[in-house]
Amino acid sequence: MTEEIHIPKPERIPFFQRMLDNPFLLLFIGVAMPTVFYVLWGVMEVATIPIAK
Amino acid sequence: MAKFRVCPDSGFYFDKSAESLMKVNAVAGAVFLLIAGILALGVILTRWQEVHLLPADLFYQVLTAHGINALIFWVIFFEIAILYFASSTLLRSRLAAPGWAWAGFALMIIGAVMNNVAVLQGNSSVMMTSYVPMQAAPHFYLGLILFAVGALIGCFVFLGTLVIAKDDQTYQGSVPLVTFGALTACIIAIFTIASGAIILFPTFLWSIGYINHIDAEMYRIIWWALGHSSQQINVAAHVSVWYLIIGILFNARPMSEKVSRFAFLLYIFFLQLASAHHILVDPGVSTEWKIFNTSYAMYLAVLASMIHGLTVPGAMEVAQRGKGYTKGLFEWLRKAPWGNPVFSGFFFALVIFGFIGGITGVVMGTEQINLIIHNTIYVPAHFHATVAVGTTLTFMALTYLLIPVLFRRALFLPWVAKMQPYVFAGGMTIMILFLLGAGTLGVSRRHWDMDFTGAALSFEYPGTAYMMMAVGGIGGVLGVLGGAMYLVVTVGSLLFGKKLEPSAGLFQSFGVPLAASAYNIDQPDQLQMAPKLAVEEHGSGGFEAPGTFVLALALLVCFVVYYAINWDYLASVWPMG
Numbered sequence: 001m002t003e004e005i006h007i008p009k010p011e012r013i014p015f016f017q018r019m020l021d022n023p024f025l026l027l028f029i030g031v032a033m034p035t036v037f038y039v040l041w042g043v044m045e046v047a048t049i050p051i052a053k
Numbered sequence: 054m055a056k057f058r059v060c061p062d063s064g065f066y067f068d069k070s071a072e073s074l075m076k077v078n079a080v081a082g083a084v085f086l087l088i089a090g091i092l093a094l095g096v097i098l099t100r101w102q103e104v105h106l107l108p109a110d111l112f113y114q115v116l117t118a119h120g121i122n123a124l125i126f127w128v129i130f131f132e133i134a135i136l137y138f139a140s141s142t143l144l145r146s147r148l149a150a151p152g153w154a155w156a157g158f159a160l161m162i163i164g165a166v167m168n169n170v171a172v173l174q175g176n177s178s179v180m181m182t183s184y185v186p187m188q189a190a191p192h193f194y195l196g197l198i199l200f201a202v203g204a205l206i207g208c209f210v211f212l213g214t215l216v217i218a219k220d221d222q223t224y225q226g227s228v229p230l231v232t233f234g235a236l237t238a239c240i241i242a243i244f245t246i247a248s249g250a251i252i253l254f255p256t257f258l259w260s261i262g263y264i265n266h267i268d269a270e271m272y273r274i275i276w277w278a279l280g281h282s283s284q285q286i287n288v289a290a291h292v293s294v295w296y297l298i299i300g301i302l303f304n305a306r307p308m309s310e311k312v313s314r315f316a317f318l319l320y321i322f323f324l325q326l327a328s329a330h331h332i333l334v335d336p337g338v339s340t341e342w343k344i345f346n347t348s349y350a351m352y353l354a355v356l357a358s359m360i361h362g363l364t365v366p367g368a369m370e371v372a373q374r375g376k377g378y379t380k381g382l383f384e385w386l387r388k389a390p391w392g393n394p395v396f397s398g399f400f401f402a403l404v405i406f407g408f409i410g411g412i413t414g415v416v417m418g419t420e421q422i423n424l425i426i427h428n429t430i431y432v433p434a435h436f437h438a439t440v441a442v443g444t445t446l447t448f449m450a451l452t453y454l455l456i457p458v459l460f461r462r463a464l465f466l467p468w469v470a471k472m473q474p475y476v477f478a479g480g481m482t483i484m485i486l487f488l489l490g491a492g493t494l495g496v497s498r499r500h501w502d503m504d505f506t507g508a509a510l511s512f513e514y515p516g517t518a519y520m521m522m523a524v525g526g527i528g529g530v531l532g533v534l535g536g537a538m539y540l541v542v543t544v545g546s547l548l549f550g551k552k553l554e555p556s557a558g559l560f561q562s563f564g565v566p567l568a569a570s571a572y573n574i575d576q577p578d579q580l581q582m583a584p585k586l587a588v589e590e591h592g593s594g595g596f597e598a599p600g601t602f603v604l605a606l607a608l609l610v611c612f613v614v615y616y617a618i619n620w621d622y623l624a625s626v627w628p629m630g
Contacts (some may be wrong), residue, residue, distance in 0.1 A: 013226045014311055021227045023215050023236055026321055030240035031247065032276065034325035038346055040250065042274040042329075045338045049270075 055147030056572035057559050062553075063301065063458045069572045070151035071146040071214075075134045075459060077158060078207075079452070082130030082545055085165060086445070089123035090536040092116075093529065097484075100430075101526030102519055104505045106548035109501045116499060117209040118169060120181035124440060125283060126165045126200070131448050132238060132290045133161075133207040138459075139235030139293065140214035143588060145223045149213030157206030164200030167192050180499060182280060185256065185267045194257035201246045201253070208239045208246070230313055231300070233587050234293025237317045240287045244325055248278035270337040281328035284436065287444040288358070289320050291402065295365045298399045300588030301454065302390065307370035308364045309593045316364075319357035326350035330418040334427050340420075347418045355415055362407040363605050366400075367598035382600040394470045398450030401478035406443030409485055410435060412612045422619040425626060430522075431492025434485045441532070442481050446474060449539050456546045461557035461567065465545030473538040480531025487525035493622070494518040568606055 020026060093184075095115040097105040107115060116234050141148045142324060148154060170192065171177040177189035215236070218224060228236065254273040258264045296313070299305040307313040329346030373385030390396045413435040417423055426432070453470055456462055496503065496518050503522065505512050547562035555576045556568035566572070 006351055013448065017227055017311065017314060020318065023212055023240075026318075027212070027240050027243060030237075030321040030325075031244045033322055034244055034282070035326075037350065038276055038326050038328060039251075039275060041342055042332070042338055043271060045342055046268065046270045046274060 054575060056569075057145075057574040058567065058571045059574060060458050060461075065142050065458060066145045066574070067459070068141045068147045069566050070442075071137045071148035071152075071303060072459065073147065073428060073566055074151065074154050074158065075137050075142075075455075077564070078130050078134035078137070079455070079459075079557040080547070080563055081158075081162060081165075082127050082134065082448075083540065085122045085126035085130060086536070087540055088169070089119055089127055090533055090540070091535075092119035092122065092524045094533050095119070097526050097529035097533070099501065100503075100572065101523050101529075103523055104526065105502075110175075110178070112501045113180070113499075114172060114175060117178050117180050118172045121168060121197075122165075122170070123445075124436075125180060125197075128287050128290075128440070128444055128448070129200075129204050129242075129283070130161065130165075132242070132286060133158075133204060135290055135294065136207060136211040136235055136239055137214075138264060139297075140211050140218065140234045143229055143232050144214070144218035146214055146218035146221060149210050149217050151210075153590055154210045155205055157203040157210065158468075160203030160206070161200050162203075164196045164198070164203060167199065168196030168198070171196060174191050181270040182276060183256070184276075185269055185272045188260055191257060191260040194253050194260055198250065198253050198257060201249045204242065205246045208242050211235070211239050227314075228237050229588060230307055230310060230317075231293050231297045232316050233314055234289055234296060237320050238286050238289035238293065240321055241282055241325055245279055245282035245286060248275055248282065252276050252279065256602045269333060273335065274332060274338070277331045278325070281326045284440055285320070285324045285327070287440055288324065289317070291358065291406075291444045291447040292317075292358075292365070293363045295361070295399060295403060297437065297588055298395060298447075298450060298454065299365060299372070302393070302396055303369050303372040305368040308367045308371060308596055308598065311593075313364050316357040316360035319353050319360075322353070323350045324354040324357070327354055327414075327418060333420050333423045343420055347420060352415075353417045354409070355418075358407070358411055359605075359608075362403070362411070362608070363601060366604065367596070367601040368594050369593040370598040370601045371596075381601055386574050386599060392471050394453045395450045397471075398446050398453065398474035398478075401474055402443050402446040405438055405446075405478060405482060405485075408608060408611060409482070409489075410438035410443050411608075412615055413438065413489060415612070416616065416619050422623050425619065425623055426492050428498055429492035430488045430496045430498045432498050434488035434492055436524075437481060438485050440484070442478060446477060446481075449477070450474065452539070452543055459551055460547060460550075460562055461552065461554035462546045462550030462562065463553060465542055465548075465550045469538050470542045473535055473542065476538060476610070477532055477535025480533075480535050483528025484525045484532055487521040487528060487530075491521040491525065492622075493517050494521070494563065496522060510583075546550075 057066045092115050095107055095112070096119050098104045099112045137148060140146065171190045174192065176189065177193040178204065179187045179189045179193070183193070184187055215228065227233070250500065252272060255264055256267060256272070259267050287390055296307060326346040329343055330351065333343055333347065370385045373388065378385040378388045389400070413431070417426065417432065417435060456464055494515060494517060496514060498584050548559065554567055554571060556571060561567055
């Protein structure tokens with residue numbers, strides 16, 4: 001199924017990528033961003049709508 | 054002590070526990086796809102007005118079950134299998150906490166069955182969105198909550214496996230790109246499930262009388278963090294599978310690791326914010342919220358999809374040119390293995406996802422032109438391009454790859470498998486294009502009767518809309534036929550396919566491990582010495598892909614023309630003067 005396996009020289013991993021190699025940092029960012037910009041911001045806008053009298 | 058086997062055909066290593074869990078999750082996904090497919094026929098043949106098969110009550114019941122089984126249960130079961138594959142197999146690591154993984158699987162099964170029972174009983178025809186104040190039976194919500202908890206356990210098993218692999222040093226540096234893509238899907242899944250818990254748990258309490266009111270707008274905003282983000286899990290997962298398939302079929306490396314990885318990072322940052330496009334016509338939230346989340350953040354996620362849309366076929370082109378297919382712009386594509394359903398399924402999924410799903414997604418995410426098609430049949434047409442073709446056809450293609458590799462069975466009726474992606478993609482494309490047309494003419498989504506029989510205020514759609522719904526119906530029936538072909542091949546392979554391993558019996562097709570002698574490798578020593586496959590390592594392929602750049606320009610031209618047409622159409626909706 002696969003072609004002949006060749007082993008090229010590994011590519012150097014950039015600094016920024018190494019910084020983001022922590023899955024839990026990415027998890028924090030990936031949950032915090034939509035929670036702040038979508039959920040909290042949206043809910044605050046709805047919560048501040050004046051109640052009809 | 055973990056035990057591994059190596060697949061002699063592909064070179065992949067399978068941890069015994071992970072292998073069983075991948076099998077049961079994939080099989081469960083296929084069962085829910087079967088249910089969704091049968092129900093799809095009811096939806097299609099009712100919306101095709103000349104046939105108008107089901108009565109109203111049954112139609113809404115069938116539509117609810119079809120949506121949840123297709124958009125939630127089928128894809129998430131299969132994605133859990135992908136998470137275990139991308140962590141355990143690609144990192145050559147034992148699976149973390151297999152007991153918890155089985156508990157998660159059991160919860161997902163119980164939840165999915167409970168939810169289906171609730172809909173089947175007839176008091177929960179509330180559509181997948183279950184907007185309040187429509188109320189379903191309590192076990193409708195409870196089923197979804199249990200399913201979500203089970204899927205969440207699966208996500209943490211995946212994260213735990215990454216930690217174990219790093220500790221055991223089964224890889225060095227960064228995880229491979231496919232695993233990084235799966236991590237992206239996992240992160241989006243965790244946000245999705247958390248949002249689901251935030252809104253579905255109070256809704257469950259409301260359904261049993263402990264809470265007396267849930268604000269409809271609040272529900273809509275938080276629910277869509279679940280509803281749309283769940284489809285973004287699919288996007289991240291199927292793009293990862295695209296990289297996997299080109300790595301296996303062509304030994305292709307991404308054109309640039311850095312760029313592809315950055316695109317996944319854009320997904321992590323911005324993809325979930327696109328949920329806001331469902332709220333674009335809601336009065337309760339500000340224009341700033343709407344425009345930031347769609348016209349700014351969402352476009353960065355679209356940019357990421359465009360990067361993947363360029364680099365996946367581009368990487369394949371680079372690999373093909375490396376093998377000598379250099380004549381003209383497209384010899385690399387002409388000489389691709391079009392008779393192999395793994396390739397044809399993947400490639401059709403990529404093209405239809407990009408050209409139709411991508412372009413219509415941007416149109417829907419633009420606040421002004423969204424007004425033309427909001428809540429019309431255009432919306433299901435869009436997400437059938439992204440999910441039913443983009444994701445489902447990709448997963449179908451992956452199944453053809455995994456049947457011999459994971460299940461150790463040869464494909465049953467290979468000629469049917471060869472035709473299947475053509476029938477499914479062809480039928481679905483006809484359906485999608487004509488429903489897009491009908492939606493542009495204003496035909497509502499989720500509506501039983503285009504004729505508005507007995508309505509106090511009558512309304513007549515133009516004849517063209519009826520014609521488009523009818524042709525769309527024909528396409529949809531073809532699509533269901535393509536789905537049935539997939540299930541015949543996959544179920545037939547598990548039951549009757551030629552055994553590629555003597556101990557690959559009937560029960561082994563459904564999760565029981567192969568004979569103990571097959572798992573003859575202990576981690577880690579032998580694994581570290583094994584040569585790595587392209588999809589298990591870092592590395593870029595290069596940028597010599599002129600054919601792909603021409604295809605990308607064609608996409609850009611299609612997008613610009615279609616976008617301009619929609620603005621022109623918007624200008625004619627409310628004529629001034």
